[in-house]
Amino acid sequence: MRAYWRAVGLAKRERNEDARRLYLRAAEAGNINAQYNLALLHSGAGELDEAIAWFRRAADAGDAGAIHGLAKCLMDTGDPGRVEEALAHYREAADLGRVDSRYNLALHFKVAGDEDEAERHFEKAAAAGHRDAAVHLAGIRIKRGNHREAEALLQREAAEDHPGALDILGHLAEGRGDLRRAATLYERSYRAGFVGAAVNRGLLYEAEGDTPMAATWYGYAAKAGNVAGMYALGMNLAKRKQRGEAMHWLAKAANLGHPEAAHAWQITASRDRQSRAAHTPQDSAVQERRDSGERRPPRT
Structure with a gap:
């Protein structure tokens, strides 16, 4: 029992390796809480086989948390052959509350x-x-x-x-x-x-014709990593002919898998080239240097 409580203290101080050794000593002596906590450490480290083994030992003693942990780890293996066992354990844990x-x-x-x-x-x-x-x-x-x-x-x-x-x-x-x-x-x-709700709010502004406010809300989502927000912001900026920044966000959305963003980037890039062709060579060169970081095509 002393080994278990020492392990708890070490785990609270994030000394996981030291805690693991003491949990192991207590777990092998039959301490169910130690078995459960040892399984959690293995699970957190991605060591699913070890986690399953220790969750199973604690689960055999009727610990509902261990039964749940066992089911989750079985699912996390991605092995279709373990799904039915995982579901059975989830049902057992659910019936235990x-x-x-x-x-x-x-x-x-x-x-x-x-x-x-x-x-x-x-x-x-x-x-x-x-x-x-x-x-x-x-x-x-x-x-x-x-x-x-x-x-x-x-x-x-x-x-x-x-x-x-x-x-x-x-x-x-x-x-x-x-x-x-x-x-x-x-x-x-x-x-x-x-975060996705910011896109929905932006769409309402867009429908009202307030494209700058729509861009503000799309930006909240885009800057938080939301792909739909990136695409919506890119399209909004392209509509307002802010093509350099539009291409930046469309490329980000495309690289994260948005199905329409790559095509939108190509259209925006084509229109941007046409616009540049109307400038004097000096103006075009200056703008090219300014926006070069935003005009890379999305990865394919």
Whole structure:
């Protein structure tokens, strides 16, 4: 037991290698908490086989956290042959009260296309207080045409500033033509942490014809690494003939996989060359030096 508590203290001071040695001593002596914490260290280091082995030992003793960790590590291996075992452990942990296991089950079935099973697990997780599960459940309800129940779920989460709930409510308001409310909801969603909502706010400004304000909001998303924001900002700047900066953002979006950005970059570059051809050679040379860093084509 002394080895375990010494290991806890070392781990808190981020002396993970020293902690690992002491956890190992305690784990081999049968300390379930040490087995669990040792598994966490291995998992954090990407050592999935070792993590699975120690999670399994703690899970065999009925530790719900270890059962959840075992399921997650089995999934993280990417081995299709381990999926069913992982799901069985998620179910076991969920039945023991692990709401995150219930949520992960729901996500798995959603990705697998089994919406009925996903809905069942999202509903249970949401009832247990899992906020992301409630938002996913609302999305399924919307898809099935049950807008009243969906909005009740979303309003509950939006009251606590859940960014996803605020963004979806923004889309619903926009669909009803209530653009002022949509704008407010998108802004709240962005402030709550959903960067993509800045793009949605920018699109509303664009629709109003306020392209500079649209660019400001696209810029919030683009500078935070959002690919849709980069593309929208690039297109906005190109429309306003700020082609050097437009090409910069379009190239970034293309290099991050945006499907339309490379073609947009080519069109913008072509128009830029045509514009340059109308300048005097001296003007063109000066501008070329000024913008050379922004005119590299996207990687292919």
